[in-house]
Amino acid sequence: MGRRSPKAARIGSLVAAAVALFGIQLDFFALNLAIPGIADEFGVTASAAQWTLSGYMLALGCCFIIGGRLGDVFGRRGALLAGTAIFAAASVWCALAQGLGPLVAARIVQGVGAGIVFPVSVAVVSNAFPDETRARALGAVFGIANIGTALGPFVGGGLTEGPGWRWIFWLLAPLSALALFVSALYVPDSRDASAPRQLDVLGCCAIVCALAALTLAVERGSAWGWDHARTLTLFTVAAVAGVLFLLRERHTRHPLVDLRLFRNAPYVMVTGMGAVANMGFVVTVFLTTLYLQGVRGLSPLMAGVVFLAPALLTALSGPLGARLGRHMRPTAVMVLAGAIAGTGMIALSHTTAWWLYVPVFAWCGLGLGLGWTYSSVATQQVVDPARAGEASGVLLTFLITLGGIALASAAAAIAALTPERAPEEAYEVILRIGGAAILAASVLVMAVSHRRARSAAE
The missing domain is CATH 4.10.860 (DNA Excision Repair, Uvrb; Chain A)
Known part of the structure; x- marks a missing residue:
C-alpha cells in the first residue's frame, strides 16, 4: 500500500466504494419485485416471503452506527474489506438457499455486511479526498451507486420472469469480488487517531x-x-x-456516538431532511409498485420499465447534489430537494395519463433521490473527517429506521382506508400527506437556517 501514489489511492477508494454501494443498491431494489417469485418457489405466502426484505432491513439498521464506528476506531480499510467479504459470501448463500428459513438467515448476514460497507465507504472516500474535491467525489460515488437503484427494478423484474430470482444474487457475487479486489489493492487505511482501539x-x-x-x-x-x-x-x-x-x-x-454531534445544527437539519426525504422515497416506491401492478395490471418487468425514468434521475441526483453544493449551503440544497420531492408527490397523486405520469414520477424521483443521497454528502461537509464513519452511521440509521416506520405506516394506512375507498384513492391520499409533510419540513429548515444566518450576521 505504501507504494501506491495518492492519486491511485483516491481513484481506487472511489471505485471500491462505488462498486460496493452499487451492488447494495441493486440488491435491495431488485429483490422488491422478486417477492412473488420467492413465495411461489418455496410455497409460502407473500407476507412470509417479505421477511427476506424485513430481515435484511433489520440487520442493516442495527449495524450502521456500529459499522461506521468500527472503521473509525480499528481502521476503515479493514472494515471495508470485512464488510464486503461478508456481503459477498452471504450473496452466494442466498443464491444457494433451498428454503425460506435459510434465505432469510442469509439475508440477515448480508444486511450485516451492507451495514458495515455503507458508512465505511462514505468515510473511506471522505478521508481519501481533500476538502476541495470531497463533495464531488462523494457525489460521483452516489451517482454510480444510484445507477443500481435505477437498474434494480428492471433487473429484478427481468431476472424473476427469466432465469429466476436467484440470479439477482449470482450477479452480486462478482460485483462484490471486484470491490474486494480493488479495496485490497488501492484503499489506504485511515482511522480516528484520537480514539483508542476499543469499542x-x-x-x-x-x-x-x-x-x-x-x-x-x-x-x-x-x-x-x-x-x-x-x-x-x-x-x-x-x-x-x-x-x-x-x-x-x-x-x-x-x-460509540459522541452526543455532541447533535449540537451541530447543520448536521441535525441535514439529517432530519434526509430522513424525511427517504421516508417519502420508500413510501412512493411502495405505493407506485402497488399501483402499477395492482391497478394498472403491469407485469413486474413492465413495472420495472416505468421505474427507469425516475430511477435514472435518482442516479443523476448524486452528481447534481455535489455540483449544487459548490454554490449553495448544504441546508439550502436539502430545502431545494424537499421542494422538488414534495411537489412531485402531490402532483403524482393527481396524475393518471401515461404521457404525464412518467415525467411527473421522474420529477418526484429527482427530488426524493437528491434529498436522501445528498444528505450523505452534506453530513461529511459539516463534521470532522476523523469521525466521518460515526456521522455517516448515525445518518444512515435514521434514514433506514424512519424509512421502515414510514413503510409500515403506509401499509397500515392502506388497510384502514381501503374498506371505504378504492385502492388507488388510498394511494393518492397517502402521497398527498407525504408530499405536504416534506414541504413543511423544507419550510422549517429554511426558516431555521435563515434565523441562524441573521444571528451570525448580527
Whole structure:
C-alpha cells in the first residue's frame, strides 16, 4: 500500500466504494419485485416471503452506527474489506438457499455486511479526498451507486420472469469480488487517531437491542395489531434500551456516538431532511409498485420499465447534489430537494395519463433521490473527517429506521382506508400527506437556517 501514489489511492477508494454501494443498491431494489417469485418457489405466502426484505432491513439498521464506528476506531480499510467479504459470501448463500428459513438467515448476514460497507465507504472516500474535491467525489460515488437503484427494478423484474430470482444474487457475487479486489489493492487505511482501539461493547448491545426491537415492532405491528402484547412489549424494550444507550454514551469515556454531534445544527437539519426525504422515497416506491401492478395490471418487468425514468434521475441526483453544493449551503440544497420531492408527490397523486405520469414520477424521483443521497454528502461537509464513519452511521440509521416506520405506516394506512375507498384513492391520499409533510419540513429548515444566518450576521 505504501507504494501506491495518492492519486491511485483516491481513484481506487472511489471505485471500491462505488462498486460496493452499487451492488447494495441493486440488491435491495431488485429483490422488491422478486417477492412473488420467492413465495411461489418455496410455497409460502407473500407476507412470509417479505421477511427476506424485513430481515435484511433489520440487520442493516442495527449495524450502521456500529459499522461506521468500527472503521473509525480499528481502521476503515479493514472494515471495508470485512464488510464486503461478508456481503459477498452471504450473496452466494442466498443464491444457494433451498428454503425460506435459510434465505432469510442469509439475508440477515448480508444486511450485516451492507451495514458495515455503507458508512465505511462514505468515510473511506471522505478521508481519501481533500476538502476541495470531497463533495464531488462523494457525489460521483452516489451517482454510480444510484445507477443500481435505477437498474434494480428492471433487473429484478427481468431476472424473476427469466432465469429466476436467484440470479439477482449470482450477479452480486462478482460485483462484490471486484470491490474486494480493488479495496485490497488501492484503499489506504485511515482511522480516528484520537480514539483508542476499543469499542463501546455495552453501547453496541444497547443500540442493537433498541433498533432491533423498534424495527421488529414496526414491521409486525400491522399483522399482530398495534395494541397486541407482543407489539407493545417490543416498543417498551426499544424505549428502555434507547434510554440506556443514551445514558451509556453520556458517561462512558469513549462513546460509540459522541452526543455532541447533535449540537451541530447543520448536521441535525441535514439529517432530519434526509430522513424525511427517504421516508417519502420508500413510501412512493411502495405505493407506485402497488399501483402499477395492482391497478394498472403491469407485469413486474413492465413495472420495472416505468421505474427507469425516475430511477435514472435518482442516479443523476448524486452528481447534481455535489455540483449544487459548490454554490449553495448544504441546508439550502436539502430545502431545494424537499421542494422538488414534495411537489412531485402531490402532483403524482393527481396524475393518471401515461404521457404525464412518467415525467411527473421522474420529477418526484429527482427530488426524493437528491434529498436522501445528498444528505450523505452534506453530513461529511459539516463534521470532522476523523469521525466521518460515526456521522455517516448515525445518518444512515435514521434514514433506514424512519424509512421502515414510514413503510409500515403506509401499509397500515392502506388497510384502514381501503374498506371505504378504492385502492388507488388510498394511494393518492397517502402521497398527498407525504408530499405536504416534506414541504413543511423544507419550510422549517429554511426558516431555521435563515434565523441562524441573521444571528451570525448580527
